[in-house]
Structure formats: C-alpha cells, structure tokens
C-alpha cells in the first residue's frame with residue numbers, strides 16, 4: 130500500500146517539508162495537504178523574509194541553529210539560482226548610532242569588524258532575500274513535477290482537533306465534520322499551533338506590523354539596512370520598500386500608527402527624499418510563533434505506536450532559514466522511521 134503523509138499548513142515550513150520529501154523518497158508516496166489560508170492567513174506572505182547571519186555564532190543551541198540555517202540557505206541558493214529567481218543575494222548593512230543604548234550589544238555582536246562612519250557604526254555582510262510568493266510557487270512546481278509525490282491539496286480544510294485512535298493512527302477532525310486518518314503528520318501551523326497542539330514548551334503569538342511602499346526607485350539592486358533592530362528593505366525587482374517591524378503580543382491586528390511612524394522617522398534621514406510620504410505606506414502584518422526563551426525546533430511525538438507527529442515550532446523571526454533545517458530534520462525522522470519499522 131502507498132505510504133501517506135498528512136501535512137497541515139501551506140506556508141514555507143510545510144512547502145519545504147514536502148519539497149525535501151520529494152527529493153528523498155525512492156518510491157511513490159501520497160501527501161495530503163490541509164489548510165485554510167483565508168481563516169488562518171499565512172505569515173509567510175506577510176514577512177520581510179530576509180536571511181542574514183547578523184553576528185550569529187556557533188556554541189549555543191540557538192547559535193548553532195542560526196548558523197546552520199544560514200549555511201543551508203546559502204547552499205540552497207547556489208543551485209536554486211540557476212533555475213529560479215525567488216531568492217536573491219543582497220547586501221545587508223547594519224548601522225548603530227554611536228552612544229545609543231544599542232551600541233554595547235552591537236559591538237558584542239559584530240566585534241571589531243565595524244567601520245566608524247561619522248555618527249554611525251557600520252557593518253556590511255551578504256544575506257538572502259526571499260520573494261515569499263514566488264518561492265512557494267517555485268517549490269510547488271518542483272513538487273508537482275516530482276514523480277515520487279502524489280500530492281493532494283484541500284484548500285478549505287480547517288483541522289479542528291485530532292486524537293489517537295485505537296488503530297494506532299491519528300484521526301483529524303475537520304470543521305466540515307470530515308474525519309481523516311493518518312499515521313504520519315507534519316504540522317506547519319506556526320502561530321496557530323497552540324490552538325491544536327499540546328507540546329511541553331510555553332509559547333506565545335507575536336504580531337509583526339510593517340509598512341510597504343510601492344513605485345519606489347532606489348536603483349537596480351535590492352538591499353537591506355538594519356538600524357536599532359528595525360529594518361529597511363528595498364526590493365528592486367518590484368520597486369518596493371518595506372519598513373518595520375513593530376512587534377506586539379498576541380493576535381493583535383489593530384493599527385500601530387505611532388510605532389510605525391517612529392520607525393519611518395528613523396530611516397527617513399538616511400534615505401531622505403527617496404522614501405515616499407508616510408501616508409503612502411500600506412500597513413501589513415503577520416502572526417509569528419515564539420517559544421519562550423527563543424527555543425525554536427522540531428517537536429516530535431511518537432506516543433502513538435508506529436506513527437509520528439511532527440511540528441515546526443517557534444520559528445518567530447527566522448522562519449525562512451530555520452525551516453531549511455527543521456523541514457530536513459522532519460524528513461530524516463520519517464525516512465529513518467520507515468527504514469526501521471517497515
């Protein structure tokens with residue numbers, strides 16, 4: 130019988146998981162994807178989607194994950210760029226105003242590699258900027274063209290709850306009343322995870338707001354500036370500028386006018402007349418999932434005999450890089466399980 134995996138979610142975590150799976154399996158397997166992106170909007174499409182090292186070093190679990198994730202994205206980019214344009218290499222400039230409360234942390238992070246530029250300290254590095262919509266489309270194209278995946282997608286499928294049935298399987302209960310059984314589950318449900326999953330670590334939802342300006346021209350190269358933990362992103366291919374992020378606790382969609390204005394004013398003197406007036410900016414927001422103590426990871430539950438439940442959790446500010454590691458870990462887990470058990 131064909132093996133079947135159920136994936137809940139349609140964002141970068143779930144799509145990378147199915148993509149990496151398609152690269153590893155040697156036989157045809159069925160993947161059923163369930164999501165409702167209207168009811169649970171994808172953070173993936175409301176993200177400034179930059180991957181940069183920003184002084185991360187190995188030596189702690191978080192430092193290891195940050196650097197390994199960066200390396201994964203870097204090597205992924207090196208072959209992806211030959212076929213697709215959904216990731217680009219960009220210059221990332223991190224600035225810090227001299228004498229500001231951010232200086233100590235900034236110097237610890239970038240050590241003595243910073244340049245002294247008048248009122249600012251400056252550090253430059255290469256990072257990777259994703260076009261979120263395009264990377265999902267490109268990954269989907271690769272999955273669909275893989276001979277090993279029979280991919281079925283249900284678009285308005287809300288998973289309300291699930292339980293372990295006596296038959297050593299999980300039963301997912303959908304809002305429509307439909308029940309779906311499966312032995313292998315992957316949750317890429319991000320901020321909505323705590324509505325469904327019972328996992329041991331405390332977590333919270335953090336809403337992120339930012340401003341997006343269209344029809345801007347700052348040249349033919351995309352770039353990113355960081356200043357005092359805030360970001361300015363210029364996307365040359367779409368002539369847009371993104372400025373943010375305002376972070377607030379919980380599912381908090383209300384306008385963050387004052388805080389966004391503050392961030393806009395931070396960058397305005399640097400880019401002067403090149404930034405459109407504040408009122409031209411569209412306010413966008415997405416919901417992020419944060420595990421207390423910044424402990425993102427792959428949650429694995431094997432309580433049900435011969436079945437596996439996995440979830441990519443707490444990816445918070447780094448979902449575009451962590452998932453390159455976590456989705457691969459999830460694929461390893463399932464491949465090892467099949468090798469041992471079946």
Ligand SMILES: Cc1cc2nc3c(=O)[nH]c(=O)nc-3n(C[C@H](O)[C@H](O)[C@H](O)COP(=O)(O)OP(=O)(O)OC[C@H]3O[C@@H](n4cnc5c(N)ncnc54)[C@H](O)[C@@H]3O)c2cc1C
Nearest residue numbers: 139140141142172173176178179288319337415447448449
């Ligand atoms: C403003 C902002 C800026 C960011 N900037 C960056 C950045 O610069 N770099 C970076 O790496 N990361 C950044 N992030 C974080 C990154 O965008 C996220 O970590 C990542 O997109 C999460 O992807 P995901 O696939 O896990 O979740 P999502 O994209 O949120 O997808 C969740 C999926 O689960 C589905 N779902 C949820 N619950 C259910 C249910 N009960 N039943 C059925 N389906 C369900 C939804 O429909 C959706 O398809 C930023 C986030 C925000 C908000």
